[in-house]
Amino acid sequence: MIRFFCGNENESEQSIKANVKRGNIELKRDSIKEGDVSFRKNSRARHYLVRVDTTGAIILTIPSRGTKKEALEFANEHGEWLRQKQQETIAQKEQSKLCDGSKVLLAGEWETLKITKDRGRPVLTLGVLSSYIADETSDHRWSLSELMKNEAKRWFPDRVKGLATNHNIAFERVVVRGQKTRWGSCSSSGTISLNWKLVQAPVWVRDYVIVHELMHVREMNHSDRFWRLVENAFPAYKEAEKWLDDNSRWMNW
Ligand SMILES: [Zn+2]
Numbered sequence: 079m080i081r082f083f084c085g086n087e088n089e090s091e092q093s094i095k096a097n098v099k100r101g102n103i104e105l106k107r108d109s110i111k112e113g114d115v116s117f118r119k120n121s122r123a124r125h126y127l128v129r130v131d132t133t134g135a136i137i138l139t140i141p142s143r144g145t146k147k148e149a150l151e152f153a154n155e156h157g158e159w160l161r162q163k164q165q166e167t168i169a170q171k172e173q174s175k176l177c178d179g180s181k182v183l184l185a186g187e188w189e190t191l192k193i194t195k196d197r198g199r200p201v202l203t204l205g206v207l208s209s210y211i212a213d214e215t216s217d218h219r220w221s222l223s224e225l226m227k228n229e230a231k232r233w234f235p236d237r238v239k240g241l242a243t244n245h246n247i248a249f250e251r252v253v254v255r256g257q258k259t260r261w262g263s264c265s266s267s268g269t270i271s272l273n274w275k276l277v278q279a280p281v282w283v284r285d286y287v288i289v290h291e292l293m294h295v296r297e298m299n300h301s302d303r304f305w306r307l308v309e310n311a312f313p314a315y316k317e318a319e320k321w322l323d324d325n326s327r328w329m330n331w
Contacts, residue, residue, distance in 0.1 A: 186280030264294035286318030
């Protein structure tokens with residue numbers, strides 16, 4: 079459930095053409111020919127089968143006594159549907175890329191990812207964050223995650239220190255990581271681990287995650303007693319949990 083937007087809807091026709099160039103799949107309006115498809119021989123298949131795979135390629139399955147010629151005739155009976163399906167698949171694939179113009183959350187705001195140039199070198203910018211990148215045309219997932227990781231490493235340690243002081247809690251150290259399923263954790267030795275993806279959340283939500291983990295230094299479980307500690311320290315904790323529930327699908331890409 080990741081949705082990024084590359085370009086606007088009016089450009090879809092043009093962007094499909096561009097995608098096709100990049101994906102090395104030639105979209106033609108005319109009939110489907112031998113070079114347009116991948117054939118699969120399947121002795122157990124009883125009929126010709128045709129499908130479009132996740133890359134947008136047409137896959138034709140030929141039954142034991144079938145021929146390529148007949149398979150192609152079959153494919154062309156469904157030609158319009160196949161071309162349509164191909165276009166949709168490729169457009170969808172392209173949409174899930176992070177590129178110039180994609181909308182990404184940062185500090186709770188939807189920011190537009192921008193790729194610009196500085197003295198010939200491509201630069202990626204999202205809100206207040208920016209860095210040089212190697213390639214201006216690729217999917218920018220990796221560059222953006224590195225940028226956010228650095229921001230998280232810069233921001234979280236001091237913030238945790240501050241909140242720990244406010245609540246009079248002693249912790250061991252702060253680690254910023256890329257956990258798949260957690261926003262944070264607290265070890266028995268007092269190490270607070272926080273997910274770098276949290277830089278996409280507003281500061282008050284990040285604060286909640288920090289306070290939650292700090293309270294685990296006192297109470298290593300999710301008992302009623304633990305939640306009372308959290309509520310005392312962070313009265314809006316339910317709103318913060320809700321924000322994370324509502325927005326985590328945009329934060330995991
Ligand atoms: Zn917890």
